[in-house]
Structures are given as structure tokens and as C-alpha cells.
Amino acid sequence: MFSQRIEGLRPSPIRSILEVIDRPGMISFAGGLPATATLPEWSGSVPPSVLQYGPTEGEPDLREAVSRHLIDLGVDAPVERVMILSGSQQGIDLVAKLLVDPGTVTALEDPTYLAALQVFRFYGAQFVDVAERAATPARLAYVVPTFGNPTGACMSDADRDRLAQRCLREDTVLFEDDPYRDLVYEPCDRTPIAARMTDGSWIYQGSFSKTFAPGLRLGFIAASRDLFDKLVMIKQATDLHTSRLSQHIVLDALTDPGWAARLNRLADFYRERRDTFDAALAREFGDVATWETPKGGLFFWLRLSPRVDTRPLLATAIERGVAFMPGEEFSPSRPELGTMRLNFSHARADDAERGLAVLRQVMFAQF
Incomplete structure (x- = not known):
């Protein structure tokens, strides 16, 4: 009934997670979502x-x-x-x-x-x-x-x-x-x-x-x-x-004269969020994970110790109100176990602190 291509098609875990991030109280470190506060307002006219x-x-x-x-x-x-x-x-x-x-x-x-x-x-x-x-x-x-x-x-x-x-x-x-x-x-x-x-x-x-x-x-x-x-x-x-x-x-x-200034403001905004997130990571995961502070972009890449598969832990984390991306999903072949991708741009500082604390509890309740 279906093409041969469909046999190898797998649903995107990111898209599945995005379906739950609007739940009240949900803290998302999963998708690469820009901060809502940075999104523009537009009231221009539209020619026919x-x-x-x-x-x-x-x-x-x-x-x-x-x-x-x-x-x-x-x-x-x-x-x-x-x-x-x-x-x-x-x-x-x-x-x-x-x-x-x-x-x-x-x-x-x-x-x-x-x-x-x-x-x-x-x-x-x-x-x-x-x-x-x-x-x-x-x-x-x-x-x-x-x-x-x-x-x-x-x-x-x-x-x-x-x-x-x-x-x-x-x-x-x-x-x-x-x-x-x-x-x-x-x-x-x-x-x-x-x-x-x-x-x-x-x-x-x-x-x-x-x-x-x-x-x-x-x-x-x-x-x-x-x-x-x-x-x-x-x-x-x-x-x-x-x-x-x-x-x-x-x-x-x-073409607005303020476009370059907008990019500078975005960089300043996200740099502050990155640094705040980095400090929170050090408090919650400094003894059990390694990472490099990114020079740009939206993500931290964590390597945990011990190196356990993080995919089975996602459902529990979502039940606790926190979404993240298991790093194993990003490998084209044999995944590197014990890895996580965490988006730092979307959550506010207090939510990030609380979410990382919950995430640590979820991760190490299994060991």
C-alpha cells in the first residue's frame, strides 16, 4: 500500500516534544525555540x-x-x-x-x-x-x-x-x-x-x-x-x-535601518541567557557532566557520567514538567550514550534553574 521509503521513516522526537511544551508550567530545553520576548510585532500594510x-x-x-x-x-x-x-x-x-x-x-x-x-x-x-x-x-x-x-x-x-x-x-x-x-x-x-x-x-x-x-x-x-x-x-x-x-x-x-541593531540586541540577549544557563549547569551538573560553553547558537551539548542512554528518561522528565532532547537521537549510526542537547534560549532564568534541578533528579534517580 505504501512506498518503500515509508518503511524507514521514523517520527521526529523534537516535533513530538513540541506538542507538549505549551502545557502550563512546562519548561522546555528541547526544541531550538527563540525566546518569545525577542519575536517581532508587525503592523505593516499589505499591498494586494x-x-x-x-x-x-x-x-x-x-x-x-x-x-x-x-x-x-x-x-x-x-x-x-x-x-x-x-x-x-x-x-x-x-x-x-x-x-x-x-x-x-x-x-x-x-x-x-x-x-x-x-x-x-x-x-x-x-x-x-x-x-x-x-x-x-x-x-x-x-x-x-x-x-x-x-x-x-x-x-x-x-x-x-x-x-x-x-x-x-x-x-x-x-x-x-x-x-x-x-x-x-x-x-x-x-x-x-x-x-x-x-x-x-x-x-x-x-x-x-x-x-x-x-x-x-x-x-x-x-x-x-x-x-x-x-x-x-x-x-x-x-x-x-x-x-x-x-x-x-x-x-x-x-531593509529597515534598525536591522543591524536588532541583531546586536539579539546577541546581547542570548549571551546573557547563555551565561546564566552555564552557571546553573555548573551548579546542577558540574560534578556529573562535561560541556563546552558555546560561542554562539542556541544549544549546550552535555556528556554525562555515567554514560547511560538518556532516551528512556524523557517520558519521566516530561511528566515532571521538563522537556529535553536525548543526545542519542542525533547520531547517524551508533549513538554516543549519555549525551543531552539543552536549548538555553527559550526558558527564563528562574525556569532554567528549576528545570535543571528537576532534570538532575530525573537523571540520577535511575542510578
Whole structure:
């Protein structure tokens, strides 16, 4: 009755958790939710044209704004090779449709972004670790090098150089997912790997969900000449075009003189939340876990001692009013036991303190 792809499809634990976070009193460290206080209010007027069908590639003015931004970062992304997406998750799906057949060797970080794993598994990818040499060169390498999800790590310039050279040498398509780059709290290397891929095949995407409003479901993608037109055709077969109303709202924000100041305020806001969360972690988990304070992004990655599987503990934590993400879910192959991804952006300081105390009780009641 169903396609063969459905046999390998697994529900997303993050989406399941998001169904319960609006319960009264629930403290969520699970999804990468921006703080509600940072979300914009919008009262602009809507021209009638915004309510009509639009071009698949997106609104010309918004594409132009994105193109200027990417060129400033060193990416070869003229406006004719920029497309607006219905969220960056759509970009992952479009790329998988373009490049992944059952058995296609796909290089990933381990751990990596869970929703990307879900898509690539759906299309039958064969996973290899991007950090290791595979017997068969990968057709696609998917990475989140800047404040990665789930670890929060930021790849060094030297490692970015090595990955770009390897992709060029092995004729591997680089797919760089970069939704967190503007949420930066400490100096670190952030020049896109795609900026080093002038002679190769590459795809670079970003999102407005973390810097503006996730409910608008708006992202963007740019690609090398050999890939872009095919991605446009796949999008035409998927949703015709991205919401013009969402594009109108985001364009208003991007072209507002206060956009740069908004990004600075976001960084200041989240830096304070990061530091408060870090201190609370030290009090509650300092003797039983290790972690690195992230230089940007939205996540802490904890390694617990003892190294027990945290997945069976999630239901108990939710019953106690706290949601988190078991780290084992983010592995493409054999998971690293005793790991957790904790989002620090959504919960207020007092809730974070209380939630971490409950989480410790839940974790170590099992030992």
C-alpha cells in the first residue's frame, strides 16, 4: 500500500516534544525555540500583489537583499542563483530529492541535525562520518559548521579549508546549513565553507527563523551554477512558490535601518541567557557532566557520567514538567550514550534553574 521509503521513516522526537511544551508550567530545553520576548510585532500594510501567486525563486527584492549579504560573506551568490524557501527544512528536502537515491553515500557530522537525518534516511542515504575517509567518496557532504546543531561547536578555518579541498578533490557536493551564524557571542571562525568552493559544486542555506520569526517559515538557498536550476524545478513541483506575505514581512525587516541593531540586541540577549544557563549547569551538573560553553547558537551539548542512554528518561522528565532532547537521537549510526542537547534560549532564568534541578533528579534517580 505504501512506498518503500515509508518503511524507514521514523517520527521526529523534537516535533513530538513540541506538542507538549505549551502545557502550563512546562519548561522546555528541547526544541531550538527563540525566546518569545525577542519575536517581532508587525503592523505593516499589505499591498494586494502580495496576495497573488508569485515566482518560484522568490520576491526579487528579497533575493537581492540575500544576495548582497552572501556576497559580503565571500559566497559566489548573484541574485539569479538565490531562491527563497518555505523554511530551511524545505531546502534539505530539495537537496535530498536532487542528490540522494537509495544507497547514496552521504557524509555527515556525528552528531548532526536531527531533521536532516530524518530527510536523508527517508530517501535511503548511506551515512559516513564526514571526519573520516570513506571507501567510496560521498556524493553529498552535509554540515552545520557554525554553532552546529546539536553540539554548538564552531568549525575552525583550518577544518573548513580541509573540508572544502576534500569536496573539490573527491567531486563531492558541499551542503552548508548556516542558520545560527548571526547569533554570535564570542569571536570565532565563521567564513562560509561555500566561499572556498568557487570551482566545485556547493549549496549554502540560511534561515530567518532564529533572527526574526520561525512562524513565518522562511529561509533561503544559493547554489553553484550546475545545481541551481534543478533545485528550482524541484521546488516548482513541491509548492509552486514560498508565501509572499512572509517574504513581504521579512523584507520590511531586513531593509529597515534598525536591522543591524536588532541583531546586536539579539546577541546581547542570548549571551546573557547563555551565561546564566552555564552557571546553573555548573551548579546542577558540574560534578556529573562535561560541556563546552558555546560561542554562539542556541544549544549546550552535555556528556554525562555515567554514560547511560538518556532516551528512556524523557517520558519521566516530561511528566515532571521538563522537556529535553536525548543526545542519542542525533547520531547517524551508533549513538554516543549519555549525551543531552539543552536549548538555553527559550526558558527564563528562574525556569532554567528549576528545570535543571528537576532534570538532575530525573537523571540520577535511575542510578
